[in-house]
Amino acid sequence: MDTQFGLRVRELRETRGLLQRQVAALLDIDTPLYSKIERGERIAKKEVAIHLALILKANEAELLTLWLADQVMDVLKDEKLASEALKTVSKKIKKNK
Incomplete structure (x- = not known):
């Protein structure tokens, strides 16, 4: 089940020419877990989402x-x-508000 978050992260990673294993290493998680986050099989922790924004130079x-x-x-x-x-x-x- 693809998620909007996972799809966007994959798009940003591919645009920057990074491999899943490279991003996983920067997050200090294993590649299979990172792959599951991109595919929407696992929900990333909030801290991971914030770190991904930095790694991928994305809008937090x-x-x-x-x-x-x-x-x-x-x-x-x-x-x-x-x-x-x-x-x-x-x-x-x-x-x-």
Whole structure:
């Protein structure tokens, strides 16, 4: 299952001509784990997402937004009331700003 975060990270890595093993080494994780993050089989920790932004010279806010969206999707993907729940949360977030 590809994730928006994983797809974007793969795109950025390939644009910079880096191999998965090179990025994994910079993150101090093994290559199979990194590969799973790109493929959406594992959710990266927030710290990894931030470090990836530095390594890939990417916009940190963009990567964190995609990372968080994937987290929310993972929780809500099988819920019938997901859209209603998101609307409620969105209203609360806007109200608290």
